[in-house]
Amino acid sequence: MLIREATPDDWPRIWPFWHRVVAAGETYTWDPATSEEDARALWMHPAKRVYVVEDGSGTVIASAYLTPNYGGPAARIANAGFMVDPGHAGRGTGRALAEHVLAEAKAQGYRGMVFNAVVETNPAVRLWTSLGFTVLGTVPDAFAHPRHGRVGLHIMYRAL
Numbered sequence: 001m002l003i004r005e006a007t008p009d010d011w012p013r014i015w016p017f018w019h020r021v022v023a024a025g026e027t028y029t030w031d032p033a034t035s036e037e038d039a040r041a042l043w044m045h046p047a048k049r050v051y052v053v054e055d056g057s058g059t060v061i062a063s064a065y066l067t068p069n070y071g072g073p074a075a076r077i078a079n080a081g082f083m084v085d086p087g088h089a090g091r092g093t094g095r096a097l098a099e100h101v102l103a104e105a106k107a108q109g110y111r112g113m114v115f116n117a118v119v120e121t122n123p124a125v126r127l128w129t130s131l132g133f134t135v136l137g138t139v140p141d142a143f144a145h146p147r148h149g150r151v152g153l154h155i156m157y158r159a160l
Contacts, residue, residue: 006050013060017085061088078110118154133158
């Protein structure tokens with residue numbers, strides 16, 4: 001498994017699983033009908049440092065971005081987003097990518113990382129807590145989950 005910074009040429013390899021994950025409407029607060037153009041602008045935004053994971057055959061199987069969560073005097077608190085191709089889930093890819101991005105954030109001078117809206121039914125909540133994130137609070141009934149109905153959105157934090 002190779003984790004590296006993404007290039008603009010990686011987007012066509014990210015888009016299929018990005019679309020699949022967001023269209024499922026279970027883990028991200030983005031509109032499930034987000035167009036490819038809008039998705040690219042969200043994920044590959046110039047203010048973000050984007051990473052990809054390649055498997056042994058060179059297939060992009062996951063991606064993440066790292067960006068400041070706030071500006072000005074609070075710009076040393078990071079935010080990140082992570083996506084693993086559902087066909088490659090459960091193989092440690094998400095954990096490896098998360099550990100990489102956390103190390104990158106610390107190396108870049110961030111003092112902490114916050115996730116603003118983690119769907120409380122998202123299996124990744126277990127990953128984040130195992131990596132030292134805590135739930136600061138939960139916005140109740142904030143997310144219309146297609147299978148679970150109204151569920152909360154966690155705000156999670158970890159010092160770096």
